[in-house]
Amino acid sequence: MNNELAQARIRIDALDEQIQTLISQRARIAQEVAHIKERMGDSTGNHYRPSREAEVLRRAMERNTGPLTDETVARLMREIMSACLSLESPLKIAYLGPEGTYTQAAVQKHFGDSVTARPAAAIDEIFRDVETGNADYGVVPVENSLGGIVSHTLDELAQTTLRICGEVTLPIHHCLLSTETSVEAIRHIYSHQQSFAQCRKWLDARLPRAEKETVASNAQAVLIAREKGGAAIAGQQAAKLYGMNILASNIEDDPNNTTRFLIIGKHDPSPTGDDVTSVVLTAQRNTPGALFKLLQPFARENIDLTRIESRPVKGAAVRDYYFFIDFRGHALDPRIESVLGEVRAAAAYFKVLGSYPTAPF
Numbered sequence: 001m002n003n004e005l006a007q008a009r010i011r012i013d014a015l016d017e018q019i020q021t022l023i024s025q026r027a028r029i030a031q032e033v034a035h036i037k038e039r040m041g042d043s044t045g046n047h048y049r050p051s052r053e054a055e056v057l058r059r060a061m062e063r064n065t066g067p068l069t070d071e072t073v074a075r076l077m078r079e080i081m082s083a084c085l086s087l088e089s090p091l092k093i094a095y096l097g098p099e100g101t102y103t104q105a106a107v108q109k110h111f112g113d114s115v116t117a118r119p120a121a122a123i124d125e126i127f128r129d130v131e132t133g134n135a136d137y138g139v140v141p142v143e144n145s146l147g148g149i150v151s152h153t154l155d156e157l158a159q160t161t162l163r164i165c166g167e168v169t170l171p172i173h174h175c176l177l178s179t180e181t182s183v184e185a186i187r188h189i190y191s192h193q194q195s196f197a198q199c200r201k202w203l204d205a206r207l208p209r210a211e212k213e214t215v216a217s218n219a220q221a222v223l224i225a226r227e228k229g230g231a232a233i234a235g236q237q238a239a240k241l242y243g244m245n246i247l248a249s250n251i252e253d254d255p256n257n258t259t260r261f262l263i264i265g266k267h268d269p270s271p272t273g274d275d276v277t278s279v280v281l282t283a284q285r286n287t288p289g290a291l292f293k294l295l296q297p298f299a300r301e302n303i304d305l306t307r308i309e310s311r312p313v314k315g316a317a318v319r320d321y322y323f324f325i326d327f328r329g330h331a332l333d334p335r336i337e338s339v340l341g342e343v344r345a346a347a348a349y350f351k352v353l354g355s356y357p358t359a360p361f
């Protein structure tokens with residue numbers, strides 16, 4: 001073997017040994033941390049701490065000087081923490097299935113690979129799984145940059161006693177998958193309605209005559225295309241999982257297409273200094289300016305509102321709306337606590353859904 005190459009590999013071997021020793025040391029300390037938590041009276045057996053994880057990931061990215069990207073460094077650190085936590089308490093995560101959906105990719109991005117992820121058939125099932133303790137946490141889509149809100153998630157959030165413990169943002173890159181080997185051979189395309197909407201220009205240009213059939217999820221589309229022929233629009237992860245050919249990649253109209261997912265659970269993460277708070281409220285009926293008055297304290301205190309969505313209150317005799325509001329900051333911050341007190345007093349209905357770290361990457 002070339003001497004230079006052999007020398008470089010010897011250096012890599014030596015570093016791998018050090019990295020491995022350090023990872024093992026880290027894992028032992030994580031086990032110690034679990035015992036400390038138990039001694040401090042935490043008998044839940046759940047040692048997951050979203051705020052601490054966000055801080056570790058942010059710090060790893062700040063330290064990064066290349067050549068790996070910040071995201072790659074965060075993903076590596078994510079897997080190390082995931083493996084360490086699984087020694088303490090392996091987490092059960094319910095997500096919107098079947099396997100191969102973008103929600104599964106969000107589970108992996110947020111929790112890493114060392115968790116037991118269970119696909120659920122519908123969004124309400126995920127909420128029930130976490131409420132009943134069948135799962136420790138749930139992952140649900142909440143909004144897409146092109147397709148807008150996921151109304152089932154907002155409707156469940158209005159009713160649940162669960163808390164939002166985190167968020168994940170995932171760039172969505174659609175592929176055309178098939179058992180065929182060329183785009184020209186495709187006569188039928190299966191996909192989720194939102195994915196069709198997100199790939200409209202590409203489909204009009206490349207497959208204007210193909211018949212489109214809407215199904216419940218991208219992963220289901222892949223299963224049908226695998227069985228019946230034709231193609232599915234889905235992510236790269238589904239191609240790998242179901243052994244399909246990728247006939248075209250990045251077929252979405254907007255390259256910045258992103259979906260935001262929420263982590264739901266039973267705990268309130270502590271402040272990290274870079275947090276989001278989500279609340280849901282209804283305004284007093286027949287009161288001119290009621291919504292304006294609810295939003296005014298946020299503006300006065302310079303609180304950055306990042307999102308406001310409305311959904312009709314189900315079953316209400318008179319048309320009534322839930323307003324879902326996200327803003328920067330943590331509910332335990334005294335300034336925010338006082339604004340929330342004011343808003344709670346002025347609203348007809350008010351609930352804090354959770355304060356949680358902003359997605360670290």
Ligand SMILES: O=C(O)C(=O)C[C@]1(C(=O)O)C=C[C@@H](O)C=C1
Binds near residue numbers: 050
């Ligand atoms: O710091 C803790 O509380 C730990 O349990 C350790 C650790 C880690 O590996 O860094 C593991 C899991 C938690 O979710 C957060 C961090």
